[in-house]
Amino acid sequence: MKVLGIDPGTAACGYGIVQGSGGRLQAVEFGWWRTSPREAPELRLNRIHVAVAELIVRHEPDAVALEESFVGADARIALSVGQARGAALVACASAQVQCIEYPPASVKSAVCGYGRAEKAQVQRMVRAILALETNPTPNHASDALAVAICHALAPPLLRIAELSA
Numbered sequence: 017m018k019v020l021g022i023d024p025g026t027a028a029c030g031y032g033i034v035q036g037s038g039g040r041l042q043a044v045e046f047g048w049w050r051t052s053p054r055e056a057p058e059l060r061l062n063r064i065h066v067a068v069a070e071l072i073v074r075h076e077p078d079a080v081a082l083e084e085s086f087v088g089a090d091a092r093i094a095l096s097v098g099q100a101r102g103a104a105l106v107a108c109a110s111a112q113v114q115c116i117e118y119p120p121a122s123v124k125s126a127v128c129g130y131g132r133a134e135k136a137q138v139q140r141m142v143r144a145i146l147a148l149e150t151n152p153t154p155n156h157a158s159d160a161l162a163v164a165i166c167h168a169l170a171p172p173l174l175r176i177a178e179l180s181a
Contacts, residue, residue: 017035017036017078017079017168018033018034018035018036018044018075018076018077018078019033019034019035019077019078019079019080019081019164019165019167019168020032020033020068020071020072020075020077020079020080020081020113020164021033021034021080021081021082021083021160021161021162021163021164021165021166021167022068022080022081022082022083022104022160022163023048023083023156023157023159023160023163024064024082024083024085024097024100024101024103024104025096025097025100025156026051026057026060026061026064026096026097026099026100027050027051027053027096028048028049028050028051028154028156029048029049029051029064029067029100029104029156030046030047030048030154030155030156030157030158030159030160031045031046031047031048031049031067031068031071031157031160032045032046032047032152032157032158032160032161032162032163032164033045033046033071033075033077033164034146034161034164034165034168036168040147041145041146041165041168041169042146042147043146043148043152043161044075045071045075046152046157046160046161047157048154048156048157048160049063049064049067051063051064057099061099061100061102061103062103064100064103064104064107065103065104065106065107066107068080068103068104068107068108069107069110069111072107072108072111072113073111077113079113079114079115079116079167080104080108080113080114080115080116081115081116081117081118081163081164081166081167082101082104082105082115082116082117082118082163083117083118083119083120083123083159083160083162083163084117084118084119084120085097085098085101116167118163118166118167122166123138123159123162123163123166124137124138124162126162126165126166126169126170127141127142127145127162127165127166128141135155135158135159138155138158138159138162139151139152139153139155139158141162142158142161142162142165145165146161146165
């Protein structure tokens with residue numbers, strides 16, 4: 017199974033692709049995209065949409081897993097993250113690739129065993145799970161790999177239920 021994980025954001029959007037091989041997960045590619053706040057919002061969202069679409073074409077993932085938006089104290093940030101999430105969802109729908117969303121606490125629990133793990137803990141565990149030489153950086157890429165790992169490690173019946181929902 018190959019999974020594209022996305023940590024949505026308008027200013028910074030992380031991505032990570034993991035693939036199961038021989039009972040182990042390995043990182044295929046990871047990174048992040050930045051957009052300038054000086055650009056028009058529609059141009060920023062289009063860059064995210066195009067970048068996600070290109071990853072889907074290049075890697076042909078079996079599924080795309082997104083981290084659900086965390087609605088904190090700043091409604092503007094929540095709206096911006098939601099817009100980036102929408103751009104990624106449209107790219108997946110256009111490519112007819114199923115999307116699954118996971119709350120941040122579920123991702124952290126799957127990767128670290130604790131739903132309130134700190135970013136540094138997530139980075140270390142992603143590094144260990146994927147046998148990387150160094151911690152994946154920046155946090156956006158690490159978080160994207162973590163959501164991909166979360167889906168790849170989900171019990172098979174849960175994955176089937178989510179894909180058919």
